[in-house]
Amino acid sequence: MANILFDDLTKILRDRDIPFDRDAIRSALNDPESQTAIREWMEEYLGPDTLLTKDEAALYATLSKSGEAERLAAQDLSSIQGLNDTEIQDAIEELKRSTAAIEKQSEALKSQQNAMSALVKNEKRTRQSRTQTSNSQLKKWNAQKGHVSKAIEELSQSLAYQSADLEQQRKASEASVKQTVDDILRSDDKLLASLQKLASDLDPIQSDDDKAISRIKDLCARLIKHTVEGIRTKLDRIYLHALQNSARSEEPDSQETTDLQEELESLYSEILPVAQMSAEQQFLQPALKAIAAADGQGQERAAIAVEYVCRPSNISTQS
Known part of the structure; x- marks a missing residue:
């Protein structure tokens, strides 16, 4: 209590x-x-x-501070005419109307304040969302850039190793290819020199002719194989050099790299037919024609041999 x-x-x-x-x-x-x-x-x-009340006490304090309270206390209030009931009622109604207008205005202001607060909150959320989206996208781009750079670096290293291996293979096989070509040319000279003699003895079942044709096919296949490998090695070196230049640039062009790779793959598919055609025209066809010309009976067998050797699948298997 x-x-x-x-x-x-x-x-x-x-x-x-x-x-x-x-x-x-x-x-x-x-x-x-x-x-x-x-x-x-x-x-x-x-x-x-x-x-x-608090308001009355505050008003009295103000009046007392200004001296108005003492002045009003000294006045004779008996001469002041009081308000009748009608005037009091009118004052009350006017006060009610004023109060209603004030309340209505207060509600309107409150609605405006709520709308403004909602607008500010929405704008803040939108700005935060936009900032988060931008930060997330920036992080994603940085991560992708790092992955691409790492992939390019790894691919460059891999191609460098492959290029070094191919270069070693090329150097190791260069002498062998040269010797092989020389042997082929000498063998062709000997073969052409003996075509006339062999043509007279040409027989479908003669083992010497089969060995000669087999030897010709084997030598042509080896020549085509070394030619294809040499050209592919040069193309790989060109592609590696272009890729390294792209990786050192500030803005690597992945589309340019992809286009270059597709162009190389297209060239790879054309190397074998071209090399095959060249070998046939320079060595195989002249040799077989010489054999066929020596004896009319050997023309059909020579034609069959030419058709067999000219098949890409046969050359691909040998290479």
Whole structure:
């Protein structure tokens, strides 16, 4: 009970900016007799009928500070005519209308404030979402750029190793190819020199002719194989050089690299037919024609041999 009285009393004093001693009030409320007297005094003088509201207390303080309260207290208020019921009612109605207008205006302002707050929140969310999207896209682009750079570096290293291996193979096989070509040319010279003699003895089942044709096919296939490997090695070196230049550039063009690779693959498919045609025209066909010309009976067998040797599948298998 004492705590309730203490809280009520101190709240009234504090709301009206009246200084008070908390300890003195609490000490007085701890005494049962004083507590009863204080409670009765509060009920009599601090009730709604006798206690000024906060606004009334503030108005009185203002009037007292300006001296207006003393002037009004000194006036004779008996000469002031009071308001009749109609005037009071009209004043009340006018006050109600004013209050309603103020409330309506307050609601409109509140709605505007809510709309503005919602707009600000939406704008803030939109800006945050846009910022997050931009940051996410930037991180994604950086990650993709790192992956592409790493892939290009790995591919460049791999091609460098392959190019080095192919270069070693080319150097190792260059001497062998030259020797093979020389052997083929010498063999062709000997073969052409003995074609006339062999033509007279040409027989479909003659083993010497079969060995010669087999030897010719084998030599042509080996020549085609080494020619194809040499051309492919040069193309690989060109592709590796172009890829390294693209990787060193600030903005690697992946489309250009892809187009170059597709063009190389297209060239790869054309190397074998061209090399085959060249070998046939320079060595195989002249040799077989010479054999066929030596004896009319060997023409059919030579034609069959030419057709067999000219098949791409046969050359591919030998290479």
